[in-house]
Amino acid sequence: MLTQERHNKILELLTKQDTVTVGELSQGLETSESTIRRDLVTLDKMGKVKKVHGGAAAIHMVSTVFEEDVTTKSALNVTEKEAIGRVAAGLVTNDDFVFIDAGTTTAAMIDFIYDNVRATFVTNGIVHAKKLIQKGLKAYIIGGQIKLTTEAVVGTEAINNLRKYNFTKTFIGTNGISVKGGYSTPDVEEAAVKSEVLKRGRNNFILGDHTKFDKEYAVTFGILKDACIVTDELEDNEFREYAVVKEAFA
Numbered sequence: 001m002l003t004q005e006r007h008n009k010i011l012e013l014l015t016k017q018d019t020v021t022v023g024e025l026s027q028g029l030e031t032s033e034s035t036i037r038r039d040l041v042t043l044d045k046m047g048k049v050k051k052v053h054g055g056a057a058a059i060h061m062v063s064t065v066f067e068e069d070v071t072t073k074s075a076l077n078v079t080e081k082e083a084i085g086r087v088a089a090g091l092v093t094n095d096d097f098v099f100i101d102a103g104t105t106t107a108a109m110i111d112f113i114y115d116n117v118r119a120t121f122v123t124n125g126i127v128h129a130k131k132l133i134q135k136g137l138k139a140y141i142i143g144g145q146i147k148l149t150t151e152a153v154v155g156t157e158a159i160n161n162l163r164k165y166n167f168t169k170t171f172i173g174t175n176g177i178s179v180k181g182g183y184s185t186p187d188v189e190e191a192a193v194k195s196e197v198l199k200r201g202r203n204n205f206i207l208g209d210h211t212k213f214d215k216e217y218a219v220t221f222g223i224l225k226d227a228c229i230v231t232d233e234l235e236d237n238e239f240r241e242y243a244v245v246k247e248a249f250a
Contacts (some may be wrong), residue, residue: 005041011048015056019219021055021188023156050218054154054189056135057218070127070151073104076136080209080232085109087244088171088207088230094118100128102152102190107134107206109129122165123186124153124193147190155191162196170201172227174208179238182223193217198222205230213239223234 013020013028022040044051049058079087085108092098092113098136100106104127110131112114121132121139132139144158172194176184183206185191198204204227213236229243 001031001041001189005031006031006035007043007048010043010056014049014056019052019055019057020090020189021192024055030180038053043103047105047165049227052186052188052218054187055240067084067178069102070149074107076104077209080107080211081105083232084209086112088205089113091169091205091230092119096120097122097171099123099126099162099165099167099170099201100132101194101197102126102128102150103207105209106171106173109171110135111208113137124158124168126151126153135244139210145189147187150187150208152190152193154187154193159196162200163191165200167201168198168222169205170197170204172204172206174195174221175208176213176215176217177208177224177229177239178216179224180212182220184217184220186219187218188219191221192220198226204228207231210235 009029010025022033022036025036040051040056043049049056052191061188081104084105088109089112094117096119098119098121100121100123107128110128115135121137122142123129123139124142129139129141134141142153142158142161142218144161145153145155174183175186185194201220206229208229208231210231211235229239230242231245234240234245
């Protein structure tokens with residue numbers, strides 16, 4: 001297939017679904033992943049797509065593909081994250097098999113988990129795994145590619161690791177929550193991990209403070225009914241049936 005023909009097909013696909021992974025393009029266009037990556041770099045430089053980690057987003061999604069690093073996000077909304085973390089930690093009981101997603105709000109949750117709780121934890125967060133074992137809790141970290149920005153384990157290997165688990169409870173971070181876009185994040189590969197976790201959980205909880213509402217990012221990993229939202233305050237009643245606000249546990 002000629003280069004221009006590949007470019008046209010990539011752009012055509014992005015008009016239909018907003019985001020696409022390198023793997024999807026490689027398979028669909030019967031072209032090597034290295035060639036697809038070069039195509040995306042070229043199209044990004046031309047201003048026709050926005051290259052993101054693991055794939056590309058349509059140009060109208062540019063404002064929602066940027067993600068701050070862990071250090072920056074750790075300093076944001078600290079009080080709110082602690083309040084949410086306290087509520088989430090209180091949902092963990094003995095004999096639970098729990099997944100804790102990478103992220104700063106989920107990291108705050110670990111601080112409030114009782115040291116003597118007889119639960120087993122699985123995480124894709126590097127910092128999270130360390131915090132769990134330092135508390136003397138039984139913890140596992142999944143294998144896969146390490147994403148420096150969020151200090152998370154992602155990729156195909158991570159998803160394959162998750163498929164052998166059935167969690168009683170999952171606690172997942174998000175960048176955006178909206179009625180139309182559901183739960184969303186800027187990164188294609190990180191979204192794929194979150195989506196798989198939602199499938200593996202009996203009771204799923206999304207941890208997100210009030211600043212996450214009415215925002216949509218490049219990739220949706222779940223719809224509102226897939227989980228219960230744990231948040232610090234809720235101004236929009238549209239989300240009421242899907243959320244637990246911290247005041248309910250005061």
